[in-house]
Amino acid sequence: MSYAVKEIFLTLQGEGVQAGRRAVFLRFAGCNLWSGLERDRASAICQFCDTDFVGMDGENGARYADAAALADKVAALWGDGTDRRYVVMTGGEPMLQVDDALVAALHRHGFEVAMESNGTIPAQADIDWICISPKAGSEIVQRSGNELKLVWPQAGSDAGAMAAWQFDHFLIQPMDSGSDDANAANIQAATRFVQDNPRWRLSLQNHKILGLP
Ligand SMILES: C[S@@+](CC[C@H](N)C(=O)[O-])C[C@H]1O[C@@H](n2cnc3c(N)ncnc32)[C@H](O)[C@@H]1O
Ligand SMILES: Nc1nc2[nH]cc(C(=O)O)c2c(=O)[nH]1
Numbered sequence: 166m167s168y169a170v171k172e173i174f175l176t177l178q179g180e181g182v183q184a185g186r187r188a189v190f191l192r193f194a195g196c197n198l199w200s201g202l203e204r205d206r207a208s209a210i211c212q213f214c215d216t217d218f219v220g221m222d223g224e225n226g227a228r229y230a231d232a233a234a235l236a237d238k239v240a241a242l243w244g245d246g247t248d249r250r251y252v253v254m255t256g257g258e259p260m261l262q263v264d265d266a267l268v269a270a271l272h273r274h275g276f277e278v279a280m281e282s283n284g285t286i287p288a289q290a291d292i293d294w295i296c297i298s299p300k301a302g303s304e305i306v307q308r309s310g311n312e313l314k315l316v317w318p319q320a321g322s323d324a325g326a327m328a329a330w331q332f333d334h335f336l337i338q339p340m341d342s343g344s345d346d347a348n349a350a351n352i353q354a355a356t357r358f359v360q361d362n363p364r365w366r367l368s369l370q371n372h373k374i375l376g377l378p
């Protein structure tokens with residue numbers, strides 16, 4: 166199978182329990198909860214997305230012919246070292262494209278394979294770190310994994326029900342709404358939520374503070 170890839174870059178994981186870890190980010194093109202076009206945002210299921218995942222025009226973006234070609238590119242961006250190789254598959258929605266062949270090819274290069282998914286498509290069992298970020302108004306079928314990362318506040322989200330799902334870590338991440346005032350209110354709401362609900366801990370988008378991609 167071929168893969169439509171928006172961009173691939175080396176950075177630090179900015180979010181969640183693995184924040185601060187050196188990682189190659191593999192961003193797939195396309196999502197099932199938003200077209201990615203601004204004119205469709207208000208009518209999309211997911212309306213707060215902070216990411217451009219349209220097309221294949223980003224850094225190292227392309228249509229990769231097969232799993233080996235894509236894994237070779239990820240490995241080249243990591244560089245020579247073999248210690249603690251880590252790749253984060255994201256998007257867009259990676260589960261529209263991720264398959265066994267790709268995960269196996271990344272494993273052959275020695276990578277621990279992580280994924281950020283909206284949870285509407287069952288995840289590959291052989292992925293090493295599964296982060297699910299539910300979106301209100303979508304049906305979450307992937308209710309197990311390593312971390313559940315809920316963007317907050319999100320009207321229509323039942324965090325109490327989610328806390329019964331099978332995840333090792335439950336995270337609340339303040340919504341980036343673009344303006345300083347809105348973001349301050351979102352941070353306050355998220356902080357308050359975590360103070361009131363000890364099952365959950367706070368996830369900040371460190372890469373935005375650090376000026377990393
Ligand atoms: C761009 S999404 C791509 C992966 C997948 N489609 C998903 O939604 O999980 C990566 C992560 O960024 C989070 N995210 C997207 N927009 C955000 C925003 N405006 N503020 C905070 N987190 C956001 C998502 O919830 C998800 O955890
Ligand atoms: N540095 C960095 N960390 C991230 N963690 C999740 C991200 C994503 O867009 O999936 C992301 C991202 O875009 N950049």
Ligand code: SF4
Pocket residue numbers: 196197198199211212213214215216218256257258283300
């Ligand atoms: S599901 Fe993920 S990639 Fe799709 S629009 Fe929402 S945050 Fe963006």
Ligand SMILES: [Mg+2]
Pocket residue numbers: 215216
């Ligand atoms: Mg991002």
